[in-house]
Amino acid sequence: MGNCASAESVAAAAASKDIDKQLKMEQKATEQTIKLLLLGAGETGKSTVLKQIKLIHGTGYVDEDRVAYRVTILTNVITCAKTLLNAMEILKIPYSFDPSTVDVSQFQSPGDASGGDATVDSKSDAGSEGEAGDDDAPKKEVVEGQLQKTEDPIARASQQAYQNILNSGEPQKGPVSEAAAVVLASPMGFGVGEPIPKNIVDAIDIVWKDPGVQYCYRRANEYQLIDCCAVFLNDLARICDPSFLPLDQDILNSRVMTTTIIETRFKIEGIIFRVFDVGGQRSERKKWAPYFDDINAIIYLVAINSYDQICFEDDSTNRMVESMNLFASICNHPMFKKTAMIIFMNKIDLFRAKLETTLISDYFPTYEGPNDYDNGSEYFATRFLSLNKYEKKIYVHFTWATDTKQIKTVLAIVNQIILRSNLVEAGL
Ligand SMILES: Nc1nc2c(ncn2[C@@H]2O[C@H](COP(=O)(O)OP(=O)(O)OP(=O)(O)O)[C@@H](O)[C@H]2O)c(=O)[nH]1
Numbered sequence: 185m186g187n188c189a190s191a192e193s194v195a196a197a198a199a200s201k202d203i204d205k206q207l208k209m210e211q212k213a214t215e216q217t218i219k220l221l222l223l224g225a226g227e228t229g230k231s232t233v234l235k236q237i238k239l240i241h242g243t244g245y246v247d248e249d250r251v252a253y254r255v256t257i258l259t260n261v262i263t264c265a266k267t268l269l270n271a272m273e274i275l276k277i278p279y280s281f282d283p284s285t286v287d288v289s290q291f292q293s294p295g296d297a298s299g300g301d302a303t304v305d306s307k308s309d310a311g312s313e314g315e316a317g318d319d320d321a322p323k324k325e326v327v328e329g330q331l332q333k334t335e336d337p338i339a340r341a342s343q344q345a346y347q348n349i350l351n352s353g354e355p356q357k358g359p360v361s362e363a364a365a366v367v368l369a370s371p372m373g374f375g376v377g378e379p380i381p382k383n384i385v386d387a388i389d390i391v392w393k394d395p396g397v398q399y400c401y402r403r404a405n406e407y408q409l410i411d412c413c414a415v416f417l418n419d420l421a422r423i424c425d426p427s428f429l430p431l432d433q434d435i436l437n438s439r440v441m442t443t444t445i446i447e448t449r450f451k452i453e454g455i456i457f458r459v460f461d462v463g464g465q466r467s468e469r470k471k472w473a474p475y476f477d478d479i480n481a482i483i484y485l486v487a488i489n490s491y492d493q494i495c496f497e498d499d500s501t502n503r504m505v506e507s508m509n510l511f512a513s514i515c516n517h518p519m520f521k522k523t524a525m526i527i528f529m530n531k532i533d534l535f536r537a538k539l540e541t542t543l544i545s546d547y548f549p550t551y552e553g554p555n556d557y558d559n560g561s562e563y564f565a566t567r568f569l570s571l572n573k574y575e576k577k578i579y580v581h582f583t584w585a586t587d588t589k590q591i592k593t594v595l596a597i598v599n600q601i602i603l604r605s606n607l608v609e610a611g612l
Pocket residue numbers: 224225226227228229230231232233410411412436437438439440441442443462463464465485530531532533534583584585586587
């Protein structure tokens with residue numbers, strides 16, 4: 185009997201110890217949960233960063249995911265091809281228009297020297313129109329962020345050639361216009377396992393290689409084109425092959441606008457990260473506020489290459505200006521006073537490429553430095569940091585969200601920042 189009582193009390197003590205242990209573990213688990221919000225305007229790369237976290241710290245993608253992403257990628261391909269063709273009409277560029285054959289001297293006007301020569305040279309790829317300069321020409325007045333429609337000898341030549349075709353009353357003829365008709369008549373998307381028919385793939389290829397379409401592509405800031413256009417259309421044969429199954433890199437390059445808030449959980453070095461990815465377009469932002477409670481850290485995404493682009497949502501607001509205004513409201517939000525704040529100045533690969541063709545000062549007249557990466561990136565980082573009213577510590581990283589190696593390094597640093605600032609916050 186005595187033995188029995190003692191066995192019971194031993195069992196009870198053990199059970200109580202288990203409960204204590206369980207409680208402690210639960211307490212520890214809650215203590216060690218980090219709520220991380222990915223914020224930023226549309227198309228800045230939030231979902232791409234989430235995909236990277238999934239690849240680096242999660243389970244990655246299984247074949248079922250890849251089959252679904254294939255549908256997305258093929259839709260991206262069709263969307264890009266159709267968008268380019270519609271833009272040919274808007275910008276008045278005829279098929280087969282070749283900027284390199286234009287006699288620039290015939291299309292000059294007195295304003296050609298003002299400020300935009302670097303842009304003009306590279307967008308046209310024509311090489312000689314830099315000579316159009318006349319230092320006495322009046323300087324263009326630049327309003328911050330205002331869209332600059334390309335007005336140079338090449339654009340004029342293209343418009344005139346386009347107008348001549350219209351005046352002739354005859355439709356454009358030839359293989360490119362025939363291919364364009366096939367692309368424009370193609371369905372927007374294809375189902376799971378369904379390939380894009382070969383005649384449509386061939387038509388997209390012809391359209392994409394046309395010099396007029398390539399010129400139109402270089403002027404993509406004048407209309408809305410998703411960033412994965414070149415990466416997919418340059419790789420058509422592989423992507424449109426019926427056996428195509430997307431690689432991780434293809435998934436990272438693909439584009440779907442986020443319309444619901446998605447929470448994904450990861451365990452990183454024993455700590456649970458609850459990562460929330462939101463839609464960045466204006467219509468999506470009203471869904472954000474309910475998720476602002478108890479947020480430990482925010483990664484705010486900026487597309488640093490977007491300084492010459494207008495918002496998808498309206499045709500007058502510059503994307504960088506939109507991004508700055510949104511950041512001002514987030515970083516000075518009373519609920520985020522103690523939240524670790526990290527800015528990702530993202531799309532640095534596209535930023536570098538854009539600097540070759542587009543002057544920052546054409547869109548941000550307060551920028552007086554050389555049109556290079558170091559000075560340009562520092563300028564935009566400083567502009568964002570200057571919006572911080574409370575002198576709160578804000579960390580800035582320059583990122584290339586589609587590059588897993590670079591993001592892996594950045595995320596390791598970010599994890600340390602988040603953990604450190606939350607230890608400080610907890611008084612530890
Ligand atoms: N080249 C390049 N492309 C990028 C980079 N970051 C994102 N992208 C591409 O940009 C496009 C938009 O990225 P998303 O991650 O969908 O943007 P988002 O911020 O989630 O957009 P919303 O869901 O509309 O708010 C995708 O095609 C990405 O592959 C980058 O650093 N470099």
